[in-house]
Amino acid sequence: MLPAISVNHLTKFYRRFKALEDVSLAVEPGEFFGFLGPNGAGKTTTINVVTGLANYQSGEVRVFGHDVTREYRLTRAAIGLVPQEFNFDPFLSVEQILVFEAGYFGIPSREAKMRAGELLEFFSLASKRTEGYKKLSGGMKRRLLIARALMHRPKILILDEPTAGVDLELRYLLWDFLKKLNREGTTILLTTHYIEEAERLCGRIGVIHQGKIVAVDSTAALIRKMGGDRMEFYLKNDVTKVFAGVSSVPFTVESSGRKISFKAGEGAIPAVLKILQGHGVEVEQIDVRRPTLEDAFLKLIGKKGDGGA
Ligand SMILES: Nc1ncnc2c1ncn2[C@@H]1O[C@H](COP(=O)(O)OP(=O)(O)O)[C@@H](O)[C@H]1O
Ligand SMILES: [Mg+2]
Known part of the structure; x- marks a missing residue:
């Protein structure tokens, strides 16, 4: 046709x-x-x-x-x-x-x-x-x-x-x-x-x-194309120091130190949970962020998206 x-x-x-x-x-x-x-x-x-x-x-x-x-x-x-x-x-x-x-x-x-x-x-x-x-x-x-x-x-x-x-x-x-x-x-x-x-x-x-x-x-x-979901963990304690030396999972710690986000998949969630447990950090809330078309769009035209934060 x-x-x-x-x-x-x-x-x-x-x-x-x-x-x-x-x-x-x-x-x-x-x-x-x-x-x-x-x-x-x-x-x-x-x-x-x-x-x-x-x-x-x-x-x-x-x-x-x-x-x-x-x-x-x-x-x-x-x-x-x-x-x-x-x-x-x-x-x-x-x-x-x-x-x-x-x-x-x-x-x-x-x-x-x-x-x-x-x-x-x-x-x-x-x-x-x-x-x-x-x-x-x-x-x-x-x-x-x-x-x-x-x-x-x-x-x-x-x-x-x-x-x-x-x-x-x-x-x-x-x-x-x-x-x-x-x-x-x-x-x-x-x-x-x-x-x-x-x-x-x-x-x-x-x-x-x-x-x-x-x-x-x-x-x-x-x-x-934007890749998988992003996980957001809201925490009871400041974890800036906890994650300072961690390189196994690419993550972002917010300035407050009480929220971290990272890409789901490849064992990332258990890895993060293990680290948190090891330091006695409690998780208050977990959110999953689907990438939106806006994210895809910004990525496609070469601007840096906010990663869905
Ligand atoms: N008649 C015109 N003469 C000169 N430049 C034009 C004319 N029409 C549009 N442009 C320019 O061409 C580009 C594309 O415009 P346009 O097709 O209207 O974009 P969009 O519809 O995506 O907003 C813009 O940089 C615009 O300034
Ligand atoms: Mg137009």
Whole structure:
């Protein structure tokens, strides 16, 4: 099966500035793919290339096997785009925004009006049908962006930071909606700099940093790459001196001296317990820290994580 989106060795400059360098990734049909990276990493630029909004210097970008430059109309029709910024026509009503959008994709106006009505109802915007978009709240504008992207019932939905600055309630609502849409067969590519969002929604994640892909993997594997769990022991006594000469287990003693942490596995837990017992130190509490995607991310982009402390 052809990938829904394939990007191969894509390099893009803005004048002299190299925004993307040798970016390669493939999104399979039906996938929920997360594109994760800090601000300025190149997420929006990549999306702009995929949707034919930006040119590029080298590489190959295809949507269901079709070249996004040579077969722009075909590839663009397969994609619903929810852009990062609001870009509505200020002279149109909410309903017109949807109906005009459908026009770009050759949908007859009767059909367009019907779909617009359904989507406005679904996104709780029906009462704003005749208003200009400026009268909408931030959350309503965000919902309108999504409704507009769905007017031509695209096979692929690309969302560029759809929940940035969105309140929690709407964020959860959107997450549920996107999960359902994906279950029903829509391929989704979502960019975010919220790790939790990628972790919750995406089966696979591509991480981009400074224009380069630093990892593409399943969400679970990305977390696994961080290595095993970390143990945290909270102690009754100060153990700074106790562990001063120990080298068998790589551990960290907190400045208070009453908490130590170390990587679980390889007999580390019994070894630590034995040392503690030998010095008559009592353990007050034990915590297990799962590495999070945040840890993996910081590791991947070469910053030092806090090890989950
Ligand atoms: N139109 C533009 N002209 C010049 N530089 C740009 C333009 N758009 C983006 N950039 C630069 O390209 C880099 C990637 O930007 P962008 O793709 O928007 O990142 P992200 O979406 O991951 O935050 C940034 O350094 C940004 O400043
Ligand atoms: Mg962006």
